[in-house]
Amino acid sequence: MINTIVKGIGMYLPEKILTNDDISEFVNTSHEWIYERTGIRQRHIASEDQMTSDLAHMAALDAIQDANINAADIDLIILATSTPDQVFPSTAVKLQDILNIKRGAAFDIHAVCSGFIYALSTADNFIKSGKYKRILVVGSEVYSRILDWKDRSTCVLFGDASGAFILEGQNKNSITSGIIDSVIRSDGQYRGKLYCDGGPSMKSSTDNFINMDGKEVYKHAVEKQTAIVEELLDSAGVDIDAIDWFVPHQANLRILQTTAKKLKLKEEKIIVTVDKHANTSSASIPVAMATAVKDGKIKRGDMLLLEAFGAGFTWGAVLLRY
């Protein structure tokens, strides 16, 4: 039996910080409004010459160092993003080239804020099937480029970042560590609730920015994340009390707290980093994980529950022993 071990974790946040007060200088908002409704204090913004692949490169190097491997040891790259450098080729093959990896394969996954969970689940299946041994999974986004900085209802919510895991297959007698189980879901009937136009097959579009029905997204995020976690724990035969840390997609503090409450999960078990970087879409889970590991909160052997929700709608969860 092959276990999918998390061998290394890395992250990268661009240097430039934009606080709530900074935003209130150019749109009609305030720190109080943003903080009370979302728990966000600030976000990081990529410099003009930084693309999604540049952020991904930094996070990948951090994860490679943490895993104590060489880039050449990686035989598959799965990169989750909804803000790729180009329409094609994929940002993953660009990262493969930047890392000077000449073998294996690389591809992008597009599941918006659920992208990292989709990528982890895919990577886990590739490792457990024996097809690949060492996979670099990255979530990388430059949302500052798809925000309408005049729209106060969306521009305050997002930021730029990248996070990465190095996964490795290890032979064991049973699934004792690493990824225990994962589940991913989508329901395209809700795709109009949160979207960004401007795809090349769209003949004309009014704007290429994020549009969102905030209240609907909030409601579905709580409902669907609660249901999928219950489904995952049930199928894995794991009780909620066995979870040491809950590492949710960092969209909004109120969504995290409400979901945890519905799951009867103690609030002190939630990893919260959204205050420092806002919603960084597919990058948010690995950034939260890397932060919590570096802070000494998450330790080897801890049971973790990762979950996300995003446009589509897409959602999913991963249960893992770190």
Ligand SMILES: CC(C)(COP(=O)(O)OP(=O)(O)OC[C@H]1O[C@@H](n2cnc3c(N)ncnc32)[C@H](O)[C@@H]1OP(=O)(O)O)[C@@H](O)C(=O)NCCC(=O)NCCS
């Ligand atoms: C976006 C969100 C914070 C808005 O909170 P809300 O309580 O639903 O607020 P509303 O949309 O009802 O807006 C209330 C008022 O605040 C105003 N408002 C919106 N954004 C504002 C801002 N940044 N600053 C000040 N006022 C703002 C609205 O215009 C509205 O004013 P009105 O009553 O005069 O029309 C909330 O809906 C949310 O968190 N949704 C989920 C978003 C999310 O996480 N998306 C990503 C998922 S992956």
